[in-house]
Amino acid sequence: MKTLFNKVEQAFSRLVNEGAEQLDALLRRESHDIIITGLSRSGKTMFFTTLMSLLGQRVNQTIDPLPLLKALPQPFIASFELRPIPGEPLFPLDQCLNQLQNGQWPHSTDQIYGFELVIQLKQTHPLKRVFASSSEVVFHFYDYPGEWLTDLPMLQMDFIEWSNTAWSQQCNPPQKFYAQDWQAWVANFDFDGAPTEDSINLYIEAYRDYLKTAKSYGITLLQPGTLLVETPVWDWQTQGFAPLPSHISSDPSHPWTQCFQQHYQNFQQDWLRPLQENYFSKADKQIILLDLHEGLSHSRAHLAQLKETLSNLANSFVYGANKWYKPKILFGEQISKVAFVATKVDLIPPVEHDHLMQLLQDLTSGVRCHLKAQQVEFQHFLLSAIQVTNPGEHPNCLRFTDEAGQYQEWCFDPIPNTLKALEDNHIYPAIKAAVPKDVLARMNHAQGIDKLMDYIIQS
Secondary structure, eight states: OHHHHHHHHHHHHOOSSHHHHHHHHHHTOSEEEEEEEEOTTSSHHHHHHHHHHHHHHHHHOSSOSOTTOTTSOGGGEEEEEEEEOTTSOOOOHHHHHHHHHTTOOOOOOOSOEEEEEEEEEEOOSHHHHTTOSEEEEEEEEEEOOHHHHTTGGGGGSOHHHHHHHHHHHHTSTTGGGTSHHHHHHHHTOOOSSOOOHHHHHHHHHHHHHHHHHHHHTTOOOOSOGGGTSOBTTBOHHHHOOOOOOHHHHTOTTSHHHHHHHHHHHHHIIIIIHHHIIIIISSOSEEEEEEOHHHHHTTOHHHHHHHHHHHHHHGGGSOBOOOOTTSOHHHHOOOBOEEEEEEOOGGGSOGGGHHHHHHHHHHHTHHHHHHHHHTTOEEEEEEOBSSOOOEEOSSTTEEEEEBTTSOEEEEEOOOOOSSSTTSOTTOOOOOOOBOOOTTHHHHHHTOBSHHHHHHHHHOO
8 A cells, every 4th residue: 555655646746847837737727717808999809819820720730829828838738629608609710710811800899709718638647647638628708899898887876977977078088079069969959858769769879979989089988888889688779878967967856867767777787787797707817908009099188098997997897816715605706817918019119018018007007906905916918919010110110011002111209108208199100000911920920928828827
C-alpha cells in the first residue's frame, strides 16, 4: 500500500512543463461565464469573429496566432468547437467570415446570440491520462445589441425619475446639439388632450427620430436603446414611452404621466428585468469594450458622456471579490474580474498607444472606484480585432484604403492622456477604412487578444 501511495505521489509531482501548471489550475473549473459588455459600435461582433478564427487556427496549424495565451498552451489543445446555448441562436461565425471575405464589415448585432466555446484539452498529467484522453473547458458568451446595455440602469428608477434625468441630459452637451428639433417639437405638443393610440405613437416617433440622429453622431447614453433595436418581447408602438417635460412629469395625476408610467413599468417587468437576469447576472468575469477612436473623432463632451455611461452601468452588474468563504449557492454569481479594453487601436498610431492607455484609465476612473470598493480585480488593455492600417511615412501617420477604395495617409496630433488635456472643440480624424482584401491575414495580425484572454481565463 505504501508503494502505491508513493507512486501516486510521484505521479502528481511530475508536471510536463510550466504551462501544465496553469492548465491544471484551469481544469479545476468546468466553465467560465464571461460577459462582453460593449456599447453600440464598440466592436463586439468583430472581436468574436477574430477570436473564434484565431482559436480555430491555433488547433489546426503549427503556427500559433495567439502566442501570449499562456493559460491554454497550444500543445495541449486537442480540438475547438462552437456550440449553441440551448434556446439561443448560435453566433453567425460563418456569415461574418463570408461578409468579410466579400468586402463587407459584419452587420451590427440586432438580437441575442448565445454560444459555448468548447475546447478539448489533452491531459497534462500522466495519472489523468489513465482515465481520459482529454477534458472540456467551456466558455459561455452572449452577443447582443449594445443599445440594450444602456437601458439596464433604468431598472433603478421609476418613470418620473428617468424622465427628469433623460430631459436633463438633453440640455447638456453633447446631446443638446442634437435634441433641439425634438425639444422644439415637444414645446408645441398639446398635452391637454388625453393620450390616444395615435397621439402616443406620434410622440414616441418624434423621440425615436431624435435618438436615431443622436446615435448617428456618436452619442452613447440613449434611453431606451430598445427603441433603436426592436425586440418581439416589447412592442414600443403599443407600450412605448418617452421623457416628458417637467411641468407634465411633475404631476403624477396627469394622464400622460400615468400612461407612460404604466408603459415604463411594463417595460421593466416584461423586458428589462428578464434581460438582466437571463444574460447579465450570471457572469463571473467581464470584458468592457470601448471605442475611444470614435469618441476622439467627435468631441471632449462625447468622451465625458462615455465616462458617465460607464459609471451608471456599474450599478447594473453584481460585483464581488472571488473569496473562498462566499459560496455561490448563498451569494449567487458575482463578477470578480474585469478587463477594460480600448478597441480599434489600429486606427491610432502606435507611437500614441501609451497616451491612449492613459486616457482609457482616466475614463474608467469612476467605475474603478466602485470595483475597488468591492475588491474586484481589473486591468486595462488595448486591442484591435483586425489590422486595417499600415505605418505611414512618419511615426504619427497611418496609411489605409478608405471605403471608396482610395489609398490614404493621415497624420495625427498627439492623443491626450486625460480628458482634461483634450480641448473642448479639438477632434481627431475618424478613419473609415475598407475591409482589407487580405482580410484573413489581417485578422492574424490582431493585437492584444491573446493577452486579454490570458488574463480573463486565469482564475
